[in-house]
Amino acid sequence: MPVDAIYFDGQVARDRPVSVNLDSQGLTFSGDGLPPRAWRMAGLFAVDPPVKGHTLRLAHDSQPGARLVVHDEDFMAELLAIAPHLKGGFNPKRAMKFSLWIGLSLAAFAGVMYFTLNYAPQKIAVLLPEEWRERAGEQMEKALAQGAKFCTTPAGDAALSAMLASLAEGDPDMPPIKVRVYDIGLMNAFTLPGGHIVLTRGLINETSGQDEVAGVLAHEIGHAAHRHPEAQLVRIMGVEILLSVATGTSGGGNTGSLASLAAVLRSSRDAERQADTYAVDMMVAAKIDPTGLKRFFEKVLKEEGKPVNTTLSRLGSVFSTHPGTAERIGLIKPAPTSIPLKPAISDSQWTDLRKICG
Amino acid sequence: MTDSRGAPGETIQIQYVPRPGLGGLSIVNFLLTILTLGIYRFWAKTNVRKHIWSCIYFNGQPLEYTGRGLELFLGFLIVLGIFMLPFILLVFVISLAYGPEHPAIIALQILLYLIIAVLWGAAVYRARRYQLSRTLWRGIRGTLVGSSMIYSLTYFGSLLASGTSLGWSNPVLNTVLQEQIIGDMRFGNLAFKFRGRAGPLYPTYALCWFLTLVAIIAGIGIIAYEFAVLSGPELSAAFEEVFRDNPQPTPDQTWTVGTMIAVVVLTYLAIFLVIPTLWAIYTAKELATFASYTTAGNATFKLNATAGSLIALVIVNLLILIFTLGIGRPFIQQRLVRYMCDRLQVIGTVDVDAIAQSSAALSKTGEGLADAFDVGVI
Numbered sequence: 001m002p003v004d005a006i007y008f009d010g011q012v013a014r015d016r017p018v019s020v021n022l023d024s025q026g027l028t029f030s031g032d033g034l035p036p037r038a039w040r041m042a043g044l045f046a047v048d049p050p051v052k053g054h055t056l057r058l059a060h061d062s063q064p065g066a067r068l069v070v071h072d073e074d075f076m077a078e079l080l081a082i083a084p085h086l087k088g089g090f091n092p093k094r095a096m097k098f099s100l101w102i103g104l105s106l107a108a109f110a111g112v113m114y115f116t117l118n119y120a121p122q123k124i125a126v127l128l129p130e131e132w133r134e135r136a137g138e139q140m141e142k143a144l145a146q147g148a149k150f151c152t153t154p155a156g157d158a159a160l161s162a163m164l165a166s167l168a169e170g171d172p173d174m175p176p177i178k179v180r181v182y183d184i185g186l187m188n189a190f191t192l193p194g195g196h197i198v199l200t201r202g203l204i205n206e207t208s209g210q211d212e213v214a215g216v217l218a219h220e221i222g223h224a225a226h227r228h229p230e231a232q233l234v235r236i237m238g239v240e241i242l243l244s245v246a247t248g249t250s251g252g253g254n255t256g257s258l259a260s261l262a263a264v265l266r267s268s269r270d271a272e273r274q275a276d277t278y279a280v281d282m283m284v285a286a287k288i289d290p291t292g293l294k295r296f297f298e299k300v301l302k303e304e305g306k307p308v309n310t311t312l313s314r315l316g317s318v319f320s321t322h323p324g325t326a327e328r329i330g331l332i333k334p335a336p337t338s339i340p341l342k343p344a345i346s347d348s349q350w351t352d353l354r355k356i357c358g
Numbered sequence: 359m360t361d362s363r364g365a366p367g368e369t370i371q372i373q374y375v376p377r378p379g380l381g382g383l384s385i386v387n388f389l390l391t392i393l394t395l396g397i398y399r400f401w402a403k404t405n406v407r408k409h410i411w412s413c414i415y416f417n418g419q420p421l422e423y424t425g426r427g428l429e430l431f432l433g434f435l436i437v438l439g440i441f442m443l444p445f446i447l448l449v450f451v452i453s454l455a456y457g458p459e460h461p462a463i464i465a466l467q468i469l470l471y472l473i474i475a476v477l478w479g480a481a482v483y484r485a486r487r488y489q490l491s492r493t494l495w496r497g498i499r500g501t502l503v504g505s506s507m508i509y510s511l512t513y514f515g516s517l518l519a520s521g522t523s524l525g526w527s528n529p530v531l532n533t534v535l536q537e538q539i540i541g542d543m544r545f546g547n548l549a550f551k552f553r554g555r556a557g558p559l560y561p562t563y564a565l566c567w568f569l570t571l572v573a574i575i576a577g578i579g580i581i582a583y584e585f586a587v588l589s590g591p592e593l594s595a596a597f598e599e600v601f602r603d604n605p606q607p608t609p610d611q612t613w614t615v616g617t618m619i620a621v622v623v624l625t626y627l628a629i630f631l632v633i634p635t636l637w638a639i640y641t642a643k644e645l646a647t648f649a650s651y652t653t654a655g656n657a658t659f660k661l662n663a664t665a666g667s668l669i670a671l672v673i674v675n676l677l678i679l680i681f682t683l684g685i686g687r688p689f690i691q692q693r694l695v696r697y698m699c700d701r702l703q704v705i706g707t708v709d710v711d712a713i714a715q716s717s718a719a720l721s722k723t724g725e726g727l728a729d730a731f732d733v734g735v736i
């Protein structure tokens with residue numbers, strides 16, 4: 001039984017009354033001087049999901065823009081029985097496809113995140129030119145010191161160089177290191193890009209021997225040798241890029257802030273373990289007692305739990321990655337007894353170093 | 359309709375016939391957008407447009423939106439790839455190489471804002487062209503046939519002129535911009551025309567401009583009066599006391615500082631509510647005038663826009679946005695479209711049967727720039 005419909009051919013806006021025949025192959029329609037046309041079931045779609053009692057608007061892939069408008073409930077029911085794909089709405093196959101897409105996108109996103117955060121930064125850090133690292137280190141050191149006095153005395157500087165030199169005996173490939181002491185009361189030490197190491201007056205005054213300071217210094221050299229601060233710098237910039245891409249904004253370039261300084265200084269537990277291992281190996285090879293680092297950690301363990309609320313302490317540091325100080329202490333073994341140990345610097349040099357901030 | 363062949367054309371009735379389902383659509387869109395970290399927004403936007411378009415009837419036949427989310431997504435990726443990503447990477451490398459405070463980064467940022475300002479008009483134009491080309495009525499689609507760059511330069515020029523003339527160039531340049539975009543507009547082979555002068559807009563513009571000036575001066579006056587009345591050593595002492603580390607102000611001091619702050623904040627708020635409200639008068643005038651300048655075939659347009667109805671529209675929209683936490687945004691779009699449909703009249707006739715499809719090629723991607731700049735389009 002043919003039904004009446006209105007046909008738009010997609011070429012002109014004129015509407016043509018047609019009569020439509022439905023069979024299992026598809027639709028055929030003609031009228032108003034129009035030669036008969038056939039729309040096969042494959043390629044037939046409903047513009048809006050069909051709703052009972054509403055007008056059905058049909059279209060076909062073979063004829064872009066063309067529309068067949070039918071207002072006949074029986075016709076709609078018959079058509080939907082032959083071609084259930086026109087119903088739209090919930091379709092398990094489409095839902096599967098859609099979930100698959102979401103799953104794949106999330107997996108791709110996780111992959112990009114993993115690469116950006118874990119793998120790439122360390123690789124890029126190794127490639128960074130000397131000059132860039134140096135400049136970043138210099139700038140961050142300035143930001144970190146926050147105007148605190150730079151401690152220098154001829155005798156103190158000599159003692160510091162001597163300590164560095166005796167540690168260097170333990171690693172012929174030690175990267176170039178610039179150690180500076182600042183007049184900061186807090187007991188802390190920081191490694192920045194470009195081999196810049198900052199020690200505080202608090203660290204030097206509150207340790208009870210040169211080997212403890214040497215241990216901390218060796219640990220920091222470990223971070224520098226593994227380029228941890230550079231990797232961290234690349235990592236935050238990567239996150240900034242991802243964020244600005246995801247949100248569609250063009251933020252970024254704000255690495256001078258205290259927050260990003262804190263991020264550069266925050267090392268992962270793996271990085272800490274690497275630096276500890278490096279320090280112990282270096283000290284043993286340099287014939288310096290590695291338990292100096294251990295004694296230092298024990299001191300830190302006692303300090304932990306005390307409330308701290310200065311900006312510098314919130315920046316985090318080598319030794320304040322919370323869980324695990326005890327664990328790290330356990331991993332530091334004394335040097336084999338066959339190795340004759342010597343102090344990192346002489347006692348008189350140690351006295352000079354302790355007076356470096358006046 | 360079919361019987362009207364040979365006649366000069368038919369009159370056009372515009373109707374908005376709401377359909378259920380927008381609420382569910384809003385919620386699904388919101389959830390999926392969050393689940394996909396924002397990527398679904400292109401499909402969400404598409405679904406909302408499909409719904410709203412299908413409620414707009416011209417002479418009993420609805421509009422149809424044929425755009426696809428994927429097209430918007432690809433447009434976004436292209437703009438991201440050729441425009442944003444190089445910039446972001448450049449900033450990245452420079453801040454690695456020369457530190458984050460290097461002047462080159464600030465220069466780059468200024469350059470970026472400049473590029474955005476220059477391309478803003480292009481974004482508006484291309485978004486409009488995309489939407490028209492994805493809008494079907496009786497199987498015929500629309501388009502813009504002109505150049506988005508010419509429009510963009512005019513747009514940028516109008517921004518500069520507006521700044522230097524304290525806004526007095528706006529009516530003229532808005533008219534020029536509208537003339538360009540309407541003059542470029544086609545529905546199939548039916549061309550739209552825009553003809554008219556900016557002159558009639560100026561009395562209303564001047565009224566709003568001077569009222570704005572009065573509002574600002576009044577605001578400054580109120581604050582200045584407040585300072586004058588309360589000024590003196592007691593005032594600064596009160597402020598110092600209230601804002602020091604461990605404040606112990608007397609009740610008098612608290613009261614002084616409290617009123618001072620309350621007056622400043624309230625005046626500020628009042629100005630920020632009064633000024634947009636004032637400008638609704640001009641916006642209504644401009645909308646109505648522009649509609650009356652527009653013709654298509656033998657028809658002209660008449661838009662019954664009034665300041666009061668615009669203000670009510672915007673306020674209710676804001677309330678919807680706030681109370682649905684943004685989920686109800688599709689309803690805001692529906693209300694804007696509905697406002698136009700309910701108040702727009704077509705006067706005269708259009709020979710609908712004579713309209714033929716235009717042969718302009720369809721672009722495969724949409725709105726990249728507009729999305730990147732977050733241009734406010736539906």
Ligand SMILES: [Zn+2]
Pocket residue numbers: 219223267271272275317318319
């Ligand atoms: Zn460390």
